[in-house]
Amino acid sequence: MTEAVSPVDRIADLFAGESAGEYLGERVTVAVHMMQAGALAEAAGAPEHLVAAALLHDVGHFHGSVTGQELMAGKDNRHSDTGAAWLAQWFPAEVTEPIRLHVAAKRYLCAVEPAYVAALSEASVYTLSVQGGPMTPDQASAFAALPHARAAVAVRRWDDAAKDPDAPTPGFDHFRPLLARLLRS
Numbered sequence: 001m002t003e004a005v006s007p008v009d010r011i012a013d014l015f016a017g018e019s020a021g022e023y024l025g026e027r028v029t030v031a032v033h034m035m036q037a038g039a040l041a042e043a044a045g046a047p048e049h050l051v052a053a054a055l056l057h058d059v060g061h062f063h064g065s066v067t068g069q070e071l072m073a074g075k076d077n078r079h080s081d082t083g084a085a086w087l088a089q090w091f092p093a094e095v096t097e098p099i100r101l102h103v104a105a106k107r108y109l110c111a112v113e114p115a116y117v118a119a120l121s122e123a124s125v126y127t128l129s130v131q132g133g134p135m136t137p138d139q140a141s142a143f144a145a146l147p148h149a150r151a152a153v154a155v156r157r158w159d160d161a162a163k164d165p166d167a168p169t170p171g172f173d174h175f176r177p178l179l180a181r182l183l184r185s
Contacts, residue, residue, distance in 0.1 A: 007090040008179045011059070015172045019062030025123025027165045034058050036162035036169050037155070044158070050151055052091065052182050053098040054158045055175050059083040060099075080104070090183050093148070101143075101152035102159060103131050108143045109156060110134035121163055 005013075014020060020031035028036065038055030046054070060083025084100035106124065109116040111134040117125065128134070135143060143149055 006180075007183060008176055011056070011179065012172050012176070014059060014062055017062060022061075024061065025126065026121060026163045028163055030058055030061050031172075032165075032169055033159075033162050035172060035175070036164065036167055037158040038175055039167075039170055040158040040161055041155070046154065048178050048182060049092070049094040050098065050154060051175070052095045052179055053102075053151065053155050054162075055179075056083065056087060056095070057099050057102050057155050057159055059087065092182070092184055094151070095182055097148035098151040098155045101146065101148055102155045104135075104143055105149070105152040105156035106159075107132060107135045108140050108149070109153065111137070111140040120160065124160065 015031045015034070021029050023029055026033060034055055034057065037057060038051055041051040041054035058079060060079030060081065080100050080103040084096040087099065088096045106120075106128060110128060117128075117134070120128065146152075
């Protein structure tokens with residue numbers, strides 16, 4: 001009889017896979033970027049579900065039919081939606097909804113904080129244009145009213161800061177116990 005692979009092991013395999021080593025216009029790989037985001041959330045004292053959301057926010061770049069490379073080529077891969085949907089089979093909405101909304105949070109912040117766009121990396125500015133650009137005032141109001149909007153904005157800010165090739169970054173195994181605690185039974 002074959003032993004089932006745990007959800008955390010499946011996620012670890014993605015972090016160790018070929019797609020996780022892509023740079024997507026940044027100075028760090030996708031895997032390092034996500035682990036830095038998780039570490040930043042942890043250092044900020046965020047609750048475990050937000051640490052997990054920060055860690056897993058870009059899993060859709062390497063799980064889905066459209067890759068991160070295609071996003072960089074101008075095709076929106078809707079990685080926030082595909083990643084959140086895939087993770088929802090194991091994790092509660094408090095983990096997956098901030099992931100689903102983290103691209104919308106970038107569009108929101110561009111609409112409500114004039115200085116925010118200037119602080120984005122060149123790759124994030126480019127993907128913003130592919131992902132629909134800044135929200136309109138009505139879109140921003142609707143986003144702000146969503147139950148997980150504040151959490152998504154927090155994840156977005158860690159996402160934006162997690163691009164430092166010199167930052168000490170814990171490996172995936174550091175986050176295994178946290179992810180295991182958050183799995184739905």
